[in-house]
Amino acid sequence: MQQDQRKKNSTEMDFFSEYGDANRYKIQEVIGKGSYGVVCSAIDTHTGEKVAIKKIHDIFEHISDAARILREIKLLRLLRHPDIVEIKHIMLPPSRRDFKDIYVVFELMESDLHQVIKANDDLTREHYQFFLYQLLRALKYIHTANVYHRDLKPKNILANANCKLKICDFGLARVAFNDTPSTIFWTDYVATRWYRAPELCGSFFSKYTPAIDIWSIGCIFAEVLTGKPLFPGKNVVHQLDLMTDLLGTPSLDTISLVRNDKARRYLTSMRKKQPVPLAQKFPNADPLALRLLERLLAFDPKDRPTAEEALADPYFKGLARVEREPSCQPITKMEFEFERRRVTKEDVRELIFREILEYHPQLLKDYLNGTERTNFLYPSAVDQFRKQFAHLEENGGKSGPVIPLERKHASLPRYVQVYNCAFKLNPYQRTTESCFLQGPAHCRGSIQQKSQRH
The missing domain is CATH 3.30.200.20 (Phosphorylase Kinase; domain 1)
Known part of the structure; x- marks a missing residue:
C-alpha cells in the first residue's frame, strides 16, 4: 500500500x-x-x-x-x-x-511563529531578543507608513530555521491618512480575541490608534517566553478577567476608553485587583525583557511605547542600530482612494x-x-x-502536506511550508548581529554553538 x-x-x-x-x-x-x-x-x-x-x-x-x-x-x-x-x-x-x-x-x-513556539521548548534568551527586535523593527516601518496591521498573532508571522521572522497577512490592515483624526474609525475589526487590545474588547466598531499593534506584539512576546498564549479568553468577559488578573484593574479614566458598553460596565463593577509582578509570572525571563513587556502591555494605550521607542529600550542594547531600522514614507491617499468610495x-x-x-x-x-x-x-x-x-x-493536494485553512476570507499569504510536524530551530544556536548586516543566508553560518549535548 x-x-x-x-x-x-x-x-x-x-x-x-x-x-x-x-x-x-x-x-x-x-x-x-x-x-x-x-x-x-x-x-x-x-x-x-x-x-x-x-x-x-x-x-x-x-x-x-x-x-x-x-x-x-x-x-x-x-x-x-x-x-x-x-x-x-x-x-x-x-x-x-x-x-x-x-x-x-x-x-x-518554512513555517510560522505558532509552529516554532509549539515545537521549541528550549529557545534561548538570544532567540527571544532577536524575535522581538525583528517584530518591532517591522512594526516601526509599518506604522511610519501610517498602516495599522490589526491582526498580529503568531500564525501571521512566518519563520525560517535560521530564526528569521516576517510579518504577513495584511488582509485586515488599514491606512490612516494625514487628514484623518489621530484615532481612526473602522467597522470591520475582526482580529483574533487573544491578541486584541483591551480598548477593543467586545467592540467591532471602534476608534483606536497604532497602540493596538503594540499590545498584540506584547502578547506574542509573552507567548514566546512561556510557550502558551498569555490571554486565551473564551469570550469577552473571560478575556477581560485574564487581562486584569495579571495587570490589575485599570483606572476609571482608562476604562472610559473601552468603546463597548457591556465591557466598560463590567470593568467598572469589577472588584479591585492588584497587578501581578511579571517576574512572578515569568520567573526565568531576563529582567530587561520583562520591563519592556510591561510597557508593551500597558492597559492604557497612551502608556504603550511606539515601535521606535520600544526599539530604543535597554533590552536591545548591543543589537539595536538606528541605521538598520528604517522608517517608511507615508502612503498617499491616491493609492487607497478606492477605500473612500463605493466600488x-x-x-x-x-x-x-x-x-x-x-x-x-x-x-x-x-x-x-x-x-x-x-x-x-x-x-x-x-x-x-x-x-x-x-x-x-x-486530488486533494496529496503530493504534499495538506494544511487546513483557518480563515474563511481569501487573504494572500497562507499557508507556508512546514517540512515536518515538529518544526525545530536549533536549540544550541543563537542569533548574531551579522544576521542583519549580511542577511538570513549568512545567519546560518554565523550562528554559534552554545553547548555540546547528546
Missing part, C-alpha cells in the same frame, strides 16, 4: 514538474490547500530561489474578498522591508476583463489588474500609454497553471 502511495506521489510530482510554468517556475509539491485555492512550493529557474505560488480562485465572487485581496497586494508592494513577507511576482492573466483567479508568487518560508466588482477587477501589471513593466507602460491589449496571447503558461492547480484541487 505504501509502495502504491509512493508511486502515486511520484507520478503527481512528475506531472507537476512537466506541466508547471515551463517559462520560469518548476513546481515541487503542494504545501497548502483550502477554500481559497492551492499553494505549491516551486523553484524560480531564473534565480534559483525557492518560492511559494498561491492560486486564489473566484476572487470576485464576493466583492469584500476582492477588496481585501486588492488591499493586501497593494500594501505588500508598497511595504518592502526585510521583516515583511515579499511578493516576488504575480502572473499575468490571459484576459484583462474576464479573469477570475490570480497566481501570486511569494518568497518561501463595483468591475472597478476592483480593474484595480487588481493594475496591481498585477506592476510586476510586468513593459505591459504596465503600454497600459499607461493606452496601447495595451485586452487579451494576452504570448506564452505565459497561465493555462498550464490553471490545469495544474485544478488537478491539485481535485
